[in-house]
Amino acid sequence: MGTERKRKVSLFDVVADPSVSGKISKTNGAMATGSSNGKNDGSSLVNRWNGRPYSARYYEILEKRKSLPVWQQKDEFLQTLKKNQTLILVGETGSGKTTQIPQFVLEAVDMETPDKRKKMMIACTQPRRVAAMSVSRRVAEEMDVTIGEEVGYSIRFEDCSSARTVLKYLTDGMLLREAMTDPLLERYKVIILDEAHERTLATDVLFGLLKEVLKNRPDLKLVVMSATLEAEKFQNYFYGAPLMKVPGRLHPVEVFYTSEPERDYLEAAIRTIVQIHMLEPPGDILVFLTGEEEIEDACRKINKEIGNMGNQVGPVKVVPLYSSLPPAMQQKIFEPAPPPSEEGGRPGRKIVVATNIAETSLTIDGIVYVIDPGFAKQKVYNPRVRVESLLVSPISKASAHQRAGRAGRTQPGKCFRLYTERSFSNDLVNQTYPEILRSNLANTVLTLKKLGIDDLVHFDFMDPPAPETLMRALEVLNYLGALDDDGNLTKMGEIMSEFPLDPQMSKMLVVSPEFNCSNEILSVSAMLSVPNCFVRPREAQKAADEAKARFGHIDGDHLTLLNVYHAYKQNSEDPTWCYENFINQRTMKAADNVRQQLVRIMARYNLKLCSTDFNSRDYYVNIRKALLAGYFMQVAHLEKTGHYLTVKDNQVVHLHPSTCLDHKPEWVIYNEYVLTSRNFIRTVTDVRGEWLVDVAPHYYDLENFPQCEAKRVLERLYKKREREKEDSKNRR
Numbered sequence: 199m200g201t202e203r204k205r206k207v208s209l210f211d212v213v214a215d216p217s218v219s220g221k222i223s224k225t226n227g228a229m230a231t232g233s234s235n236g237k238n239d240g241s242s243l244v245n246r247w248n249g250r251p252y253s254a255r256y257y258e259i260l261e262k263r264k265s266l267p268v269w270q271q272k273d274e275f276l277q278t279l280k281k282n283q284t285l286i287l288v289g290e291t292g293s294g295k296t297t298q299i300p301q302f303v304l305e306a307v308d309m310e311t312p313d314k315r316k317k318m319m320i321a322c323t324q325p326r327r328v329a330a331m332s333v334s335r336r337v338a339e340e341m342d343v344t345i346g347e348e349v350g351y352s353i354r355f356e357d358c359s360s361a362r363t364v365l366k367y368l369t370d371g372m373l374l375r376e377a378m379t380d381p382l383l384e385r386y387k388v389i390i391l392d393e394a395h396e397r398t399l400a401t402d403v404l405f406g407l408l409k410e411v412l413k414n415r416p417d418l419k420l421v422v423m424s425a426t427l428e429a430e431k432f433q434n435y436f437y438g439a440p441l442m443k444v445p446g447r448l449h450p451v452e453v454f455y456t457s458e459p460e461r462d463y464l465e466a467a468i469r470t471i472v473q474i475h476m477l478e479p480p481g482d483i484l485v486f487l488t489g490e491e492e493i494e495d496a497c498r499k500i501n502k503e504i505g506n507m508g509n510q511v512g513p514v515k516v517v518p519l520y521s522s523l524p525p526a527m528q529q530k531i532f533e534p535a536p537p538p539s540e541e542g543g544r545p546g547r548k549i550v551v552a553t554n555i556a557e558t559s560l561t562i563d564g565i566v567y568v569i570d571p572g573f574a575k576q577k578v579y580n581p582r583v584r585v586e587s588l589l590v591s592p593i594s595k596a597s598a599h600q601r602a603g604r605a606g607r608t609q610p611g612k613c614f615r616l617y618t619e620r621s622f623s624n625d626l627v628n629q630t631y632p633e634i635l636r637s638n639l640a641n642t643v644l645t646l647k648k649l650g651i652d653d654l655v656h657f658d659f660m661d662p663p664a665p666e667t668l669m670r671a672l673e674v675l676n677y678l679g680a681l682d683d684d685g686n687l688t689k690m691g692e693i694m695s696e697f698p699l700d701p702q703m704s705k706m707l708v709v710s711p712e713f714n715c716s717n718e719i720l721s722v723s724a725m726l727s728v729p730n731c732f733v734r735p736r737e738a739q740k741a742a743d744e745a746k747a748r749f750g751h752i753d754g755d756h757l758t759l760l761n762v763y764h765a766y767k768q769n770s771e772d773p774t775w776c777y778e779n780f781i782n783q784r785t786m787k788a789a790d791n792v793r794q795q796l797v798r799i800m801a802r803y804n805l806k807l808c809s810t811d812f813n814s815r816d817y818y819v820n821i822r823k824a825l826l827a828g829y830f831m832q833v834a835h836l837e838k839t840g841h842y843l844t845v846k847d848n849q850v851v852h853l854h855p856s857t858c859l860d861h862k863p864e865w866v867i868y869n870e871y872v873l874t875s876r877n878f879i880r881t882v883t884d885v886r887g888e889w890l891v892d893v894a895p896h897y898y899d900l901e902n903f904p905q906c907e908a909k910r911v912l913e914r915l916y917k918k919r920e921r922e923k924e925d926s927k928n929r930r
C-alpha cells in the first residue's frame with residue numbers, strides 16, 4: 199500500500215505542468231472541492247434534482263453505496279479531476295466505478311450554463327447496450343429520480359433521455375454518432391469512457407477523437423475507466439494523465455482446471471453446476487456461455503436436471519443474461535436466491551447463465567462459484583476475402599482472470615475452468631486483441647470521413663489497424679459511391695452516414711426510391727436490424743417450422759422477412775397472432791420502432807416513400823434489385839460442382855440451413871457470412887445475373903475479375919446486353 203501511494207504521487211507530479219493545470223482550474227471555477235460542499239451527500243432532505251423529499255428507498259441504497267470501495271477515494275478523485283483535464287481510473291469490477299463516479303462528478307461540477315434553459319451533461323459510455331440500460335436504471339433509482347428524466351440512456355434506436363437529463367449513459371457507438379453533428383461534443387462537460395479495457399471499435403475511435411476535442415475545449419474533462427488495463431499504455435497515450443487505482447474488495451478465488459480437455463463444454467458446464475449444487479455450501483453460480491441460443495438451451499437443461507433430483511437438493515432460480523433479453527428479464531440477475539422449499543430445508547441457489555456481459559459490464563453480487571468454459575463469441579475479420587463474422591473463440595488470459603474474479607466479490611469463491619492448465623498457459627493469448635484489429639472498418643471510415651478526418655493514416659489510433667483493412671474499407675466505400683476516387687466524402691456518402699447502419703444497408707435505403715420500393719426496403723432493413731423473429735421452441739419444432747414455411751417467399755429470405763412484417767401489420771400487431779405463428783412479438787415491435795426511425799431519417803433527406811403496385815409483376819423484382827444496389831458485393835454464384843463461390847473473393851459457401859429457399863438459384867445475394875464448422879451464408883435471396891451488370895457494372899467490371907465460372911457467365915451477360923443495345927439501335 200505504501201509503495202502504491204508513493205507511485206500515485208509521482209504520477210501526479212508528471213502532469214503538474216503549471217501552465218496547463220493553472221488554465222484548467224481557472225476555467226473550472228465552478229468545481230467544488232470534493233464533497234465538502236455537502237450538496238448531495240445525503241445529508242439534505244430534499245432531492246436537489248426534482249425538489250421532492252427523498253424516499254426511504256433512497257436512504258436504504260445510500261448506505262449500500264457508501265460501502266463501495268470508490269467511496270473511500272471520493273475526495274481524492276474529485277481533487278484529481280479538478281486539477282487535470284484527463285484522468286484514468288482503474289478499479290476491480292464491482293468497486294462502484296460505473297454507478298458512483300458519474301454521481302460524484304455531478305455533485306462537484308456545475309451543470310448550469312449562462313443560457314438557463316440549456317444544461318450541460320455528463321456522458322458515461324458503455325460498450326454494451328444492456329449495460330447502458332441496466333446501469334442507468336440503477337443510477338436513477340440511486341438518485342431517486344425517474345429514468346429518462348435527470349438520468350437517461352441512449353442506445354441505437356432508443357433514446358431514453360430528455361431536456362432535463364444531466365447524466366446520460368450511452369453506448370460508445372452513440373457518442374461517436376453524436377460527434378458527427380456536434381464535433382466538439384459541446385453539450386458535455388465531462389465525458390467518462392467506461393470499460394476502456396474492452397477496447398471496442400467505437401471506444402478506440404473515441405480515444406483518438408477526444409484527444410483532439412480536449413485540445414479545443416479546455417473546459418471539457420475526460421475520465422477513462424477500466425477494470426484491468428495496460429495502465430502505462432493508456433497513460434502514454436493520454437500524455438501522462440494521472441492514474442488512480444481503486445483497491446478492489448477481492449476475496450481469494452480457488453481455481454480448478456479439468457485434467458483432460460472437455461469434448462463438449464456445454465455438457466461439462468451443466469455437469470459441474472449439478473455437482474456444485476449437490477455438494478458445495480450456499481452461494482450463487484455464474485456460468486459463461488457464448489450466446490442466446492446456447493444460453494436458453496442450457497437454462498432448460500439445468501432446470502430439467504435439477505428438477506429431476508427432487509427434494510434431494512435445494513430449489514434453484516436459473517436466470518439467463520444476454521444482450522437481446524428484454525430489460526425486465528435482465529433485472530432478474532439482481533434478485534436474491536430462492537428460499538428453501540420448506541422450513542429447515544436445503545438452501546436455494548441462483549444460477550446465472552450469461553455471455554461476456556457478466557465479465558465486467560454488470561456486477562452480480564452473491565456469486566461464489568464461476569464456471570468458465572473458456573469461450574466467447576468474438577468478431578473476426580479477414581480483409582483478404584472481406585469476411586467479417588462472429589466466431590466462438592477461446593478467450594484471453596485477461597478474460598479468464600476477470601471471470602474468475604467474479605467468484606470472489608462477497609466471500610472466498612471457486613472458479614472451475616473447463617480446460618486444462620496446460621491449455622490455459624499455452625493456448626490462451628494474454629490480452630484480447632482490440633476490436634479495431636479484427637473488424638471490417640467500412641462503417642468506421644465513413645464516420646471518420648464525416649467527422650472531417652481525412653488523413654486516416656495519421657489519425658492517432660492507440661493501435662493502428664492494418665493498412666490492408668483501411669484500404670479495403672476505402673475501396674468498399676468507393677464502390678458504394680460514398681467516397682470519390684480521391685477518397686473524399688460524396689453527397690451520397692454524406693446521406694449514407696446519417697443512417698446508423700452498415701454502409702451497404704444505408705446505400706440500399708438511399709437508392710430505394712429509384713427502384714420504387716422504399717417502403718418495402720425500409721421494412722426489410724428494419725427486420726434485418728433486429729434479432730431473428732422466428733421462435734423455435736424445442737418442444738414444438740415441427741409446428742414452428744411449418745409456421746415459418748407459411749411466410750416463406752419463393753425468391754428468398756429477405757422477402758420472407760417482408761412477408762412476416764406485412765402479416766404482423768395486417769393482423770394489427772396482435773400478440774396472440776404472434777404467439778400462434780411462432781413470431782417473437784418483442785422483435786416485431788423493435789422492428790417497427792427501427793422502421794419509424796429510419797422513416798424519419800429518410801424524410802429529413804427528402805427521400806421519397808414509395809411502393810410499386812402490389813399486383814405488378816415488378817413488385818418483388820424491384821425490391822430484389824434495390825437489395826442488390828446495396829449488397830452487390832455480397833453475392834455468391836452456384837458453380838457446376840453444386841456449391842456456391844462468393845463473387846470475386848471465391849470462397850466456398852453453403853446456404854444456411856435456416857433459409858426458406860427450396861431451390862439453389864444461380865446467383866444469390868446474402869446478408870451475412872457465418873463461420874462455423876462450414877462457411878454459411880445466411881438470409882439469402884435469388885437475384886438475376888443480368889441485374890448485376892445493370893445495377894453495379896463498376897463492381898462487375900470484368901477487367902479486374904478473377905478467372906472463374908462466374909466471370910464467364912458475366913461475360914456472356916455483357917455480350918447479350920451489347921447485342922440488345924445493337925438491336926435496339928438498328929430498329930430505330
Ligand SMILES: Nc1ncnc2c1ncn2[C@@H]1O[C@H](COP(=O)(O)OP(=O)(O)O)[C@@H](O)[C@H]1O
Nearest residue numbers: 291292293294295296297298336532561562563
Ligand atoms: N440494477 C442493479 N440492481 C442492484 N444492484 C446493482 C445494480 N446495478 C449495479 N448494482 C450494484 O452496484 C455495485 C457497483 O457496481 P458498478 O458501479 O457497476 O461497479 P463497477 O463499474 O466498478 O464494476 C455492485 O455491487 C452491483 O452489484
Ligand SMILES: [Mg+2]
Nearest residue numbers: 295296558559
Ligand atoms: Mg462498470
